[in-house]
Amino acid sequence: MADALGLPTPKDAPWDFWALRNVNLSLKRGERVGLIGRNGAGKSTLLKLIAGLIRPSNGSLRVSGRVTALMEMGTGFHPDLTGAQNLRASLAYLGVTGRAADKKADEITEFAELGDFIHHPFRIYSAGMQARLTFAVATSVDPDILIVDEILGVGDAYFSIKAAARMKDLTRNGATLLLVSHDRASVQMMCSRAAWIDRGRVAAERDTLTLCKSYMSAIRLREDARLKVAETGTSL
Template sequence: MNTTIDTQMGAASDCPAAAQGDDRDRIIQISNVSMRFRMANDRVRSIKEYFVKRLRREIEYREFEALHQVSFDVRRGEVVGLIGRNGAGKSTILKIISGILKPTEGSVLVRGNVAPMLELGSGFDMDMTGRENVYINGAILGYTEKFINEKYEEIVEFSEIGPFMDVPLRNYSSGMIARLAFSIATVVKPEILIVDEVLSVGDAEFQQKSFARMMELMSGGTTVLFVSHTLPQIRQMCSRVVWLHQGKVQMFGPAKEVCDAYETL
């Protein structure tokens, strides 16, 4: 129902040999993943510029390693937190898991459907009405037409913007847009949910409501990967935590231990 990664990662999960024994339980397996970006001094955006710079040998690439030999795994039904300073590589690893980025080295195995919530409201079109956007956003998140038809009322009810569903999105307030987006993204029960700091949506009341919805999803057996800078939230929700520091795994273990270590830093 949700976006699976049908590159070699997804394909490998169908392979019977990989599905033996204890491995079956590990819904995400990340082994020795490195991600390097080649950063040219100045990104070349035109053909002329490319050749001119090439001739003058001005193109120098600086390698930037966003992730270095990262390995961890996530078991089915577990809530795993990701912590670390800005630029530690948290978003990069989430993008790799959801299939948006391909790692330079290493392998990623994902056994299940991934629902990415990297940023809410992907593909919202400001000229379209709320109703049209529910359908297109749902399609992007991988829902079927039948599913959206069934859940449409639920989405509208949760987002609390019923009367505005036939108004173009450009007339919405930013809070309304975020509420609609959150409602669409969480109406489904995916096998793996990737959450990147999206709980601070709407007013206090809606935040509480969305927090409750997240807890409900997690207790329902969904595996969650969770990025947050709010440590109390991490302690409350996660069973295990990965601490990334400058692209490397600094620590990986039970939530309490890792959070304590992170705080004493």
């Protein structure tokens, strides 16, 4: 899977901004790993590197297998095409055609549970409906690595549970899951291990429950310090 990712520390320059620095992360086949951290910490950048959407400016990255990345709702879907037309186009892009595509299309339609809306333009879908179809299509062709970045946060509780079951099935069959979410309950339910990304670095990496507790303690300490500064006017 994503066997190694290393970004050695570059020479400092006052005008440079490094989204990730000194990151080393290994994922095993069938593992479910969560990424937690504040907005702007570097989580999405790390996912984009693994998905092949961007390249590291320094260091090395090795990824083995088919990567499916759910990072933005509706990516690759045409707003004026119907849900049915979009899922067919997506299957063709994934190399699924003929009778196999017919079968997959039926499975996707059933899983997404959009009813007659599957025959309406994608642009009229709510965020939750877009998430349903995007997830159903992406997980219809078994990936080796599944990357999910907050996309399920817009769905309802029913579909979130259904999607979680699908992701667990995929990992039981050998897929690796990398999940980013600000919902600690989701990370704890889905992932056995987690990494805390803070200011472009891996601040800690351990079992999910322990790490989430440490993360929340650190957040509370930072917030207490911020409030103290606001009250006294002193600097941290």
